[in-house]
Amino acid sequence: MTDQVDNNSLDRAAVIEIVVAGVREALVLASPEAETTELTEETRLIGAGAVLDSLGLVTAVLEIEQRLADEHDLVVVLADERAMSQKHSPFRSVGALTDYVLRLAAENTHA
Amino acid sequence: MPEAAVPVALVTGARKGIGRYLAEHLLARGYQVEGCSRGPADWEAEGYRHHELDVADEGAVKALFAEIQKRQGRLDVLVNNAGVASMNHVLLTPDATAARLLGTNFHGTFLMCREAAKVMRRRKYGRIVNVSTIAVPMQLEGESLYAASKGAVETFTRVFAREVADFGITCNIVGPTPIETDLIRNVPKDKIDGILQRLAIKRLGRFEDVANVIDFFVRPESDYVTGQVIYLGGVS
Ligand SMILES: NC(=O)c1ccc[n+]([C@@H]2O[C@H](COP(=O)([O-])OP(=O)(O)OC[C@H]3O[C@@H](n4cnc5c(N)ncnc54)[C@H](OP(=O)(O)O)[C@@H]3O)[C@@H](O)[C@H]2O)c1
Numbered sequence: 001m002t003d004q005v006d007n008n009s010l011d012r013a014a015v016i017e018i019v020v021a022g023v024r025e026a027l028v029l030a031s032p033e034a035e036t037t038e039l040t041e042e043t044r045l046i047g048a049g050a051v052l053d054s055l056g057l058v059t060a061v062l063e064i065e066q067r068l069a070d071e072h073d074l075v076v077v078l079a080d081e082r083a084m085s086q087k088h089s090p091f092r093s094v095g096a097l098t099d100y101v102l103r104l105a106a107e108n109t110h111a
Numbered sequence: 112m113p114e115a116a117v118p119v120a121l122v123t124g125a126r127k128g129i130g131r132y133l134a135e136h137l138l139a140r141g142y143q144v145e146g147c148s149r150g151p152a153d154w155e156a157e158g159y160r161h162h163e164l165d166v167a168d169e170g171a172v173k174a175l176f177a178e179i180q181k182r183q184g185r186l187d188v189l190v191n192n193a194g195v196a197s198m199n200h201v202l203l204t205p206d207a208t209a210a211r212l213l214g215t216n217f218h219g220t221f222l223m224c225r226e227a228a229k230v231m232r233r234r235k236y237g238r239i240v241n242v243s244t245i246a247v248p249m250q251l252e253g254e255s256l257y258a259a260s261k262g263a264v265e266t267f268t269r270v271f272a273r274e275v276a277d278f279g280i281t282c283n284i285v286g287p288t289p290i291e292t293d294l295i296r297n298v299p300k301d302k303i304d305g306i307l308q309r310l311a312i313k314r315l316g317r318f319e320d321v322a323n324v325i326d327f328f329v330r331p332e333s334d335y336v337t338g339q340v341i342y343l344g345g346v347s
Contacts, residue, residue: 062229066180066229069177070180075173075174
């Protein structure tokens with residue numbers, strides 16, 4: 001049903017775009033007036049120097065999940081147990097989160 | 112993305128009992144109603160759609176909300192009514208029963224709340240009502256696991272209500288007294304009578320009593336009411 005992956009359109013560039021859009025949305029919601037921060041693969045999402053606070057991270061993760069569902073019919077829970085228990089959290093940066101999404105997407109197709 | 116013109120409600124455990132009544136009640140109040148239970152519903156109504164799923168199955172719950180988001184574009188109300196009970200002395204309670212009670216009553220409620228809040232926050236509006244029982248405050252003997260599973264729902268609800276307040280979502284609890292459904296069919300009559308005698312208002316509960324409290328919680332005007340429990344029958 002809904003958890004089929006549209007593989008063709010889900011390349012790395014597409015996922016980065018979604019992750020950046022999700023983070024951007026969270027930043028705008030947190031402070032609509034603030035100047036736009038530049039977001040790159042290295043942008044840190046949690047820990048020291050992170051662009052998001054804890055509520056911001058929640059918003060970003062949900063925005064990313066929703067964009068994946070809406071635009072690519074990919075239904076995943078990003079905050080799964082593996083993600084939450086990894087020493088190097090996939091939420092640490094835009095690039096790491098992108099890789100994690102791609103990994104979940106690949107698992108989803110083989111499931 | 113399409114958005115239904117009328118409010119949309121999801122009622123879990125809508126195949127029979129209180130859940131079926133609530134689904135029909137919300138339909139009569141103008142909602143589009145999505146319902147679920149493990150088995151197929153043996154009733155139908157215009158505006159009602161039944162989904163066969165176990166509320167404790169994460170994959171099925173995720174798929175349900177993705178489908179509702181796609182088809183309806185909104186979710187205004189969620190009533191976490193699906194529940195199972197088992198009346199037994201704790202020394203005679205099988206481990207599997209404990210897992211089943213916590214699975215449906217608590218874990219199912221958690222999954223439903225989590226996924227519903229993701230859909231509701233998109234429109235910055237949501238009303239969630241969880242169903243507990245007077246067995247929690249009355250500490251009814253023979254219902255330790257059942258009461259504990261609902262006690263977990265109550266604590267979860269209070270914290271969750273705080274966490275989703277920023278998203279325009281409220282989450283409250285109704286705690287019914289005994290109501291004649293299959294759930295309490297096997298409870299001896301003298302046990303039920305004993306419970307009724309301890310209520311402030313000494314009678315069985317009715318479906319309407321539950322619906323009345325839910326109506327209050329889900330009104331748009333109740334946006335300043337969250338994390339609260341209302342027990343029926345004058346129990347506190
Ligand atoms: N009746 C009372 O005296 C009383 C008192 C206090 C509180 N409550 C609470 O009120 C709620 C409704 O109870 P009720 O009396 O209406 O019970 P009921 O007549 O036994 O109905 C329970 C409903 O929940 C569904 N259900 C059970 N396990 C499920 C699961 N894992 N996933 C999805 N659906 C599930 C059942 O359908 P399927 O079998 O098809 O899944 C059924 O539609 C429960 O939460 C109960 O704890 C009842």
